[in-house]
Amino acid sequence: MTQRIWFRAGAALLLVAGVGHFVLIDVLTLWNRTNIGRWTPSTVAIDMMKQTTLEFGALGSTPAWLAMLGFSFFVGVSLVFFGATLLVIAAQRNVQLRPFVALGGLATAVFSAVAAVCFIWLPAAAGVLGVGLFAMSWFRKEA
Numbered sequence: 001m002t003q004r005i006w007f008r009a010g011a012a013l014l015l016v017a018g019v020g021h022f023v024l025i026d027v028l029t030l031w032n033r034t035n036i037g038r039w040t041p042s043t044v045a046i047d048m049m050k051q052t053t054l055e056f057g058a059l060g061s062t063p064a065w066l067a068m069l070g071f072s073f074f075v076g077v078s079l080v081f082f083g084a085t086l087l088v089i090a091a092q093r094n095v096q097l098r099p100f101v102a103l104g105g106l107a108t109a110v111f112s113a114v115a116a117v118c119f120i121w122l123p124a125a126a127g128v129l130g131v132g133l134f135a136m137s138w139f140r141k142e143a
Contacts, residue, residue, distance in 0.1 A: 004090045004142045007097055010104050010133035011086035017126050018079025026072055082107065097142055105134035 029037030049065035056062075089100050112127030 004097060004137070006133050006137035006140060007101055007104070007142050008087060008090050010108065010130050010137060011083045011090060013083070013126065013130050013133060014079050014086065014104070014108070015083030017123070017130075018076045018081075018083060021079060021123075022073070022076035026069070026076060030069055030072060097137070101134055101137045101142065105131055105138065108134060 024036055028034045033043075046065060049068060050063050052064040053061050054064050054067050086100060086104055089095055090097065108127050108130030112124055112131060115124035115127050
């Protein structure tokens with residue numbers, strides 16, 4: 001039986017990407033404002049976001065800055081959870097991987113497309129790598 005190495009690598013990439021996002025973006029850029037990421041030419045946008053309210057009707061409202069922090073944190077947590085879940089699935093010998101390979105490939109393809117349009121190049125490149133890893137798992141018919 002195959003070791004499911006390509007599938008595990010794709011899942012591990014998702015997990016590492018989530019941890020990397022949390023550390024580099026959430027902790028070092030948004031919360032602590034270190035020199036890892038800079039608000040150029042100034043941090044005026046942060047002040048404006050803190051003063052701007054997002055209204056959700058009956059659901060309530062929140063400052064745009066807190067919403068962005070929450071959305072960003074959710075991206076990191078989601079990637080970690082998804083990657084960890086796929087690693088647990090890979091460890092189950094009686095589970096057929098084919099549908100999960102397709103799910104991982106589709107999720108990383110969508111992430112790559114969004115990252116290419118909205119983010120810096122590194123997440124887009126990681127997404128393309130993830131697509132490649134899940135594609136290798138698919139073509140090698142890891143079971």
